[in-house]
Amino acid sequence: xxxxxxxxxxxxxxxxxxxxxxxxxxxxxxxxxxxxxxxxxxxxxxxxxxxxxxxxxxxxxxxxxxxxxxxxxxxxxxxxxxxxxxxxxxxxxxxxxxxxxxxxxxxxxxxxxxxxxxxxxxxxxxxxxxxxxxxxxxxxxxxxxxxxxxxxxxxxxxxxxxxxxx
Amino acid sequence: xxxxxxxxxxxxxxxxxxxxxxxxxxxxxxxxxxxxxxxxxxxxxxxxxxxxxxxxxxxxxxxxxxxxxxxxxxxxxxxxxxxxxxxxxxxxxxxxxxxxxxxxxxxxxxxxxxxxxxxxxxxxxxxxxxxxxxxxxxxxxxxxxxxxxxxxxxxxxxxxxxxxxxx
Amino acid sequence: xxxxxxxxxxxxxxxxxxxxxxxxxxxxxxxxxxxxxxxxxxxxxxxxxxxxxxxxxxxxxxxxxxxxxxxxxxxxxxxxxxxxxxxxxxxxxxxxxxxxxxxxxxxxxxxxxxxxxxxxxxxxxxxxxxxxxxxxxxxxxxxxxxxxxxxxxxxxxxxxxxxxxxxxxxxxxxxxxxxxxxxxxxxxxxxxxxxxxxxxxxxxxxxxxxxxxxxxxxxxxxxxxxxxxxxxxxxxxxxxxxxxxxxxxxxxxxxxxxxxxxxxxxxxxxxxxxxxxxxxxxxxxxxxxxxxxxxxxxxxxxxxxxxxxxxxxxxxxxxxxxxxxxxxxxxxxxxxxxxxxxxx
Numbered sequence: 001x002x003x004x005x006x007x008x009x010x011x012x013x014x015x016x017x018x019x020x021x022x023x024x025x026x027x028x029x030x031x032x033x034x035x036x037x038x039x040x041x042x043x044x045x046x047x048x049x050x051x052x053x054x055x056x057x058x059x060x061x062x063x064x065x066x067x068x069x070x071x072x073x074x075x076x077x078x079x080x081x082x083x084x085x086x087x088x089x090x091x092x093x094x095x096x097x098x099x100x101x102x103x104x105x106x107x108x109x110x111x112x113x114x115x116x117x118x119x120x121x122x123x124x125x126x127x128x129x130x131x132x133x134x135x136x137x138x139x140x141x142x143x144x145x146x147x148x149x150x151x152x153x154x155x156x157x158x159x160x161x162x163x164x165x166x
Numbered sequence: 167x168x169x170x171x172x173x174x175x176x177x178x179x180x181x182x183x184x185x186x187x188x189x190x191x192x193x194x195x196x197x198x199x200x201x202x203x204x205x206x207x208x209x210x211x212x213x214x215x216x217x218x219x220x221x222x223x224x225x226x227x228x229x230x231x232x233x234x235x236x237x238x239x240x241x242x243x244x245x246x247x248x249x250x251x252x253x254x255x256x257x258x259x260x261x262x263x264x265x266x267x268x269x270x271x272x273x274x275x276x277x278x279x280x281x282x283x284x285x286x287x288x289x290x291x292x293x294x295x296x297x298x299x300x301x302x303x304x305x306x307x308x309x310x311x312x313x314x315x316x317x318x319x320x321x322x323x324x325x326x327x328x329x330x331x332x333x
Numbered sequence: 334x335x336x337x338x339x340x341x342x343x344x345x346x347x348x349x350x351x352x353x354x355x356x357x358x359x360x361x362x363x364x365x366x367x368x369x370x371x372x373x374x375x376x377x378x379x380x381x382x383x384x385x386x387x388x389x390x391x392x393x394x395x396x397x398x399x400x401x402x403x404x405x406x407x408x409x410x411x412x413x414x415x416x417x418x419x420x421x422x423x424x425x426x427x428x429x430x431x432x433x434x435x436x437x438x439x440x441x442x443x444x445x446x447x448x449x450x451x452x453x454x455x456x457x458x459x460x461x462x463x464x465x466x467x468x469x470x471x472x473x474x475x476x477x478x479x480x481x482x483x484x485x486x487x488x489x490x491x492x493x494x495x496x497x498x499x500x501x502x503x504x505x506x507x508x509x510x511x512x513x514x515x516x517x518x519x520x521x522x523x524x525x526x527x528x529x530x531x532x533x534x535x536x537x538x539x540x541x542x543x544x545x546x547x548x549x550x551x552x553x554x555x556x557x558x559x560x561x562x563x564x565x566x567x568x569x570x571x572x573x574x575x576x577x578x579x580x581x582x583x584x585x586x587x588x589x590x591x592x593x594x595x596x597x598x599x600x601x602x603x604x605x606x607x608x609x610x611x612x613x614x615x616x617x618x619x620x621x622x623x624x625x626x627x628x629x630x631x632x633x634x635x636x637x638x639x640x641x642x643x644x645x646x647x648x649x650x651x652x653x654x655x656x657x658x659x660x661x662x663x664x665x666x667x668x669x670x671x672x673x674x675x676x677x
Contacts, residue, residue, distance in 0.1 A: 024535075027641055034371045034640040044375040193472060197410075200465070220454040228461025229491060232468070236487045239472050239480060292450055293511055 051140075059122045061139030062115055064159045067105050072159060073134035074113065075106035080126035080135055088119035089126060106132070113158060117142045117151040172212055179205035192238050200231045217293045337440070346446055349426050357580035358388040360631060364580075367635045395573035403566050405475045414470025415567065415574035421463040422581035428452040429588050430514045432598045432620035436612035444620065445514055452513035453501060456589050457494075460544050463582060464490040467546075467553060470575070471563035482562030485646065486553035489543055492653040493550075497540035499661035500533040503668040504593060517597035522604070525596040532664045534594045536657055541586040543653070546579060548638040552646060587630035591623060598623040 019025050045052050054060070065073050076093035094111035096104050103109075120142075126135050145151055182202040189195045203226045210219030251259075300308050362377065362384055369376030377384035402411055432444035449455055464486055471483025507529050508516045520526055527534045543550040554562030561567075564575045591597055598619030607615035644652065 030640045031636060034636065037373055038370045040373050042375050043373050046375075197469070216450050217454070220451045220458055223458040224454065224461055228458055228464075229494065232461075232464055232487050232491055235465075235468055235472075236484060236491075239468070239484060239487075 059124050059127075059137035061117075061142050062120075062126070062135055062137050062153075062158055063139050064113065064155065065134050065136060066160050066162065069102070070162050071101075071103060071105040072109060073105055073132045074110050075108050075132055075134070076110035076113075077108075077131065079129040079131065083125045083129035084120075085123060085125065086119045086121045088116045088121075090114050110155070113155050115153050115158065117153055118148065168212060172209075175205050175208050175212070179209070192241075193235070196231060196234050196238055199234070200227055203227045203231065214292075215296075217296050341440075341442055342446065345442075345444070346427075349431070349446065350423065353423065353426055353581055353584055354577075356584045356627075356631075357577055358392070360580040360583060361391060361576070362387050363631065364635050364638075367632065368639050371636070371639045392573065395570050398569040400569040400571070401566070403475060406566065407473045407475070410469050410473035411566075412571070414466050414473055415571040415578070416466075417469060418463065418466025418578040419574045419581070421459055421466060422578040422585065425456055425459040425582075425585040426588065428455050428513050429585070429592055430517050430597060431623060433607075433616040434612075435616045444616065448512055448514040451511045453505070453511050453516075453593070456513075456585075457498065457501065460497075460582075460586070461490065461494055463544070463578075466575075466578065467563045470567070471553075474563075474566035476566050478559045478561070479563050479565045482553040482555075482559050482565070485555075485559075486546065486563060489546075489550065489552060489649060489653075492650060493540045493543035493657070496536055496653065496657035496661040497544065499658065499665060500530075500536040500540065501593075503533045503661070503664045504530050504537075506665070506668045506672055513592055517592055517599065520596040520599050522599060523596070523601040525594065525599070527594040530594065530664075530668070532660065533668075534590075536661050536664065537590065537594065539652075539657065541590060542634070542637070543649075545582040545586050545634075547583065547634055549641040549644050550649060551643060552649060555643060583631060583634050584627065587627045587634070588623075590630055591626040595626050597626075 067073050076091050078091065078093075081087075081089040081091060090112075091110045091114070092112040093108050096107050096109055122137060124137050127137055142151075179202055182198050182205060185198040186195050186202060189198060203222065207219045207223045207227070210216075210222055365387070366376040366384065368374075377387045380386040380390045402408060427446045428449055430445040430448070434441045434443050436442075467486040468483045471479040471481075471486070474480075504526060505511065507526065508519055510516060510519075516526075542548075546553050552562075553559075554564065556562070559565070564572055567575060598616070600619070600622045603615075603619060606618055609615075610618065
């Protein structure tokens with residue numbers, strides 16, 4: 001068939017000459033290449049000790065943020081759970097009591113907030129859905145574990161460290 | 167020591183050759199045959215025939231029996247897949263076996279009793295001596311037997327090669 | 334038989350046996366390390382310094398794994414397979430001369446377990462026997478893939494034994510003896526057989542790759558086609574035996590190649606060294622040289638493994654029957670003509 005674009009390259013396949021058919025030179029050449037690789041710089045990153053830098057839009061483990069006064073931002077509106085395509089997020093809301101103003105920013109807060117890390121696909125939709133800028137996927141890689149139940153992360157693992165008293 | 171060793175090994179080789187015949191599974195049968203050949207190798211070593219021993223080891227144990235095993239594995243014979251033979255074949259088998267026994271007995275009778283362990287020339291089995299014997303005294307039969315093997319090889323190639331129809 | 338002789342041989346056998354096991358053990362580490370280096374990686378480096386204890390960790394893992402014997406397998410043969418594989422791998426070292434006779438406490442000790450009159454043929458026989466372990470194991474597994482692996486192993490070994498034997502014949506024309514000890518002694522200094530038999534050496538090398546089932550000839554365990562080949566059904570230490578047997582085989586065939594073609598313990602200037610160091614320490618240098626050569630060969634085995642891709646089955650057979658065998662026969666003819674008309 002006629003080539004329309006005229007960019008087709010026809011490769012010429014010559015019959016192999018004696019040296020090529022002998023294969024040994026080709027093998028020697030290949031061995032040379034592999035041998036040279038012995039002295040190249042190793043690409044290995046020694047993972048637990050050295051961590052490779054994440055890219056800027058990396059999405060890792062979730063964290064529930066606090067505001068400037070160290071109060072939890074989350075108001076348990078449930079938008080993150082709704083937006084989650086993997087149905088990984090559940091929460092139980094509770095009303096803020098008197099004297100808890102320094103703990104929770106809004107009048108409603110999440111008493112229980114659980115993410116199933118086995119279900120989560122790290123798409124970042126919860127992050128986008130949150131109206132209070134309370135959840136971000138800015139953590140490290142979620143570590144491996146032995147039991148399924150240990151993959152359901154509660155508030156103890158998700159909420160940011162409280163601000164240091166200054 | 168040598169004599170008792172000989173009797174032990176001889177006993178073993180008879181046992182294993184009987185097992186070759188009596189085992190139901192053809193693969194087991196071949197494996198027993200391999201062990202039998204191994205005992206033969208030990209016999210050769212007892213006779214100080216190192217070269218023959220090792221050749222028996224390489225050719226029979228290492229090559230021919232591998233081919234036997236190879237073919238049997240491909241065939242996948244089982245105990246059930248073997249059909250019971252007709253009486254005619256059984257009778258023919260008995261007659262053939264009897265003929266073999268008669269020949270063996272007759273040939274043994276004509277021989278004198280030999281001294282099994284004591285050889286007249288103890289170093290006959292070493293490579294150098296064996297080579298000299300083969301290529302000087304028995305040169306003609308040796309070459310003829312090689313011709314026989316060659317013809318067998320040609321025959322095998324002929325049988326294996328499919329006829330290419332010129333159509 | 335005096336007692337000292339028995340003790341001497343016993344010690345020698347124990348040393349050689351444990352040495353070949355240790356070498357095989359660390360070959361597994363070396364294999365992984367070399368694979369890593371050739372691929373710009375680091376390789377196992379967590380167990381001990383630079384992964385020193387990795388083989389021990391691997392061995393412990395294999396020991397503690399669950400032993401699985403398939404229900405429909407023939408039980409006895411299933412166990413015989415790996416045992417036979419490692420047995421044949423281990424007894425090959427009996428005829429290899431590791432060094433010149435050493436003088437220890439006024440007693441000359443021969444660094445060779447036994448110098449049998451037909452040494453080369455013994456090694457050859459052991460090598461040809463090695464395939465039984467694979468065949469029996471593959472058949473006893475009662476698994477199609479295992480059976481295919483076993484059958485491939487059988488046909489491959491048979492095919493490559495022929496050019497191997499033929500290249501040996503050309504070597505024997507040069508050496509005029511079958512004893513490995515005499516062959517080594519003939520290669521005194523730098524008179525290595527590889528200088529007289531270059532083509533024979535290449536043929537022997539290719540065939541020993543095939544006989545030890547190493548890449549590019551590792552079709553019996555070709556994992557892309559046959560799952561795991563003949564050891565698909567094996568687990569635990571029985572699997573370990575098969576893997577171990579492969580590495581011991583590699584060690585032994587490296588030793589055999591060293592002895593046959595690369596002068597064994599001989600090295601240029603050995604007389605001088607022996608004169609200086611005396612009859613006790615001089616031969617020890619020879620042993621060290623021998624081991625350096627063996628390790629070079631083992632490295633070469635691994636280097637090839639991580640360079641050359643696996644052959645296709647028909648390519649393997651073509652190479653064996655249509656190229657190597659005619660070349661080996663030509664080598665015999667050339668050697669014969671050379672010895673008859675040129676050297677006299």
